[in-house]
Amino acid sequence: MIVLALNAGSSSLKFGVFKAATKRKVEPLMRGLFDGLAVTPRFSAQDAAGRLLADAPLRLPGQSTGALLQELLNFLDTRLGSEQIVAVGHRIVHGGSRFISPVHLTSEVVDALDKLTPIAPLHQPASLGPVRALSELRPGLMQIGCFDTAFHSTLAPPVSRYAIPREYEEMGIKRYGFHGLSYEFIAHQLGRISPELPAKKTVVAHLGSGCSLCAMVDGKCQDTTMGFTALDGVMMATRSGAVDPGIILYLQKTCGLSIDEVETLLYRRSGLLGVSGISADMRVLLASSDPRAAAAIDLFAFSVSRAIAALANTLGGIELLVFTGGIGEHAAQVRNAICRRLDWLGVKLDPSKSHDVLSDSDSKVEVRVVATNEEMAIARQVHLTLESATGPSEAASA
Structure with a gap:
């Protein structure tokens, strides 16, 4: 099949x-x-x-x-x-x-x-x-x-709730979360690596063009940084991540930006691109000597490390930190900058390691790199859907 x-x-x-x-x-x-x-x-x-x-x-x-x-x-x-x-x-x-x-x-x-x-x-x-x-x-x-939202469907108040009038929550305005196929794949991989890993209090950082983080235990989402839309959360390539809602009001009422112009600014002109004024590509910024590139990378590392600390609060601690996505898997300099800000949580990296397990032997938090594969997560879901619809023998011969 x-x-x-x-x-x-x-x-x-x-x-x-x-x-x-x-x-x-x-x-x-x-x-x-x-x-x-x-x-x-x-x-x-x-x-x-x-x-x-x-x-x-x-x-x-x-x-x-x-x-x-x-x-x-x-x-x-x-x-x-x-x-x-x-x-x-x-x-x-x-x-x-x-x-x-x-x-x-x-x-x-x-x-x-x-x-x-x-x-x-x-x-x-x-x-x-x-x-x-x-x-x-x-x-x-x-x-x-x-x-992508399905992995986070178990979220419930207070995690899923915004502090807005209840009637809007009843309309469906709540935290949905995204990158769920990636998180599902990572949860599955952790079990394959070691049967002990899924039970750990885990934060997964999916860092690429779009970025989000997910707190999970036993392969179940407990909290995540993206919310009602994929604009929320940490700083991204061209997306702002979370900003003061008053900024949006100010841009419209005082700066005269239209709704469409604000949408373009927040989705396409912000993030690494907006702060650096150079590029949305982390590889370009890492290779640049321009101080604006360094400022964008520093803000990115701060944004992600702050989110990790917040998710650790949801979990009541953190035992495992997993990096995935293009930046998470390949940008060691960025990973190091993030982890340096988490020293107070007991995160310690071994500088000689660049893949798989990154943490030092005396680190209180195990740090790993796990490559994601959203396409395989999709294929597994399709296969199981076909099997449940037709039965194993029919699905195998379809």
Whole structure:
């Protein structure tokens, strides 16, 4: 049973191809990426062993989502031969209160998810675009939505509640949390690394273009930094993270910014880009000698370390700190800056270590790097959804 997992962003489209092996286990066959979608798309793919299968710019008319997916389907048809894709799983950023488990993406469901776009203006359209395009390209192919908010669906007051009039909470204004597929994968991986790890009071820092943190115990979310939208929480590449709500009022009433201009400022012009005035890419900032780059990195480390301390308060302590995401996995300088601010919590790094376990032997908090794989989390959810719908024997022969 072959499952295609799609992870659509605002400027990229990641994919993974998996074969169902046993219940709860899928084997990766290949993974790849369409990058640079805002300019000139480039397609790359690797097999499960990391061998390059494709890497080339694409000349596609209009660079539409449909054209990209047709290119991908043509590539996969050639590579898979007689094996057929039985389902496509999509990362859907916001599921709201209604969608807290994987769901068959019917037209009615897609329309309902589209209504959540004002809460996730950057991500929801990107999530739903491939769903609609595939419905045109392969009408009979089952598509299943897997939600970034679902992992946090167990959050309850006071963690989930905002200090606003109760009628707005009843309308659905509450903390939802995001990056749930990444956190689900990390929770699963911790159990594979050691059966003792999941029970620890754990904070996972998903640091990439978008950044959030999650407090968990036994693979269950206890608290998280993103809230009603993916704009909340810590500083990000181009997003501000949490700001004084009075700033938004000031920008509108005194500076004369429109609602759309404020949205653009907070989502696209802030964060690392806004503070540095140089780049939203942490790699560029780390390589720069400009003091503004150093200031942006320092604010980022402060923002993340403060969030870790707050989540430790929710947990009543911290025993395990996990870094993941592009920055979390690869930017040792940033990890070090964050951990130096947590010395008072007993966090001590071993400078000779750069992967897996980073903490010193006398550190009170175990510090790890664990690579995330949202596409595999999607494939697992799709496989389990198909098994529960058809039964193991039918799913295996589908």
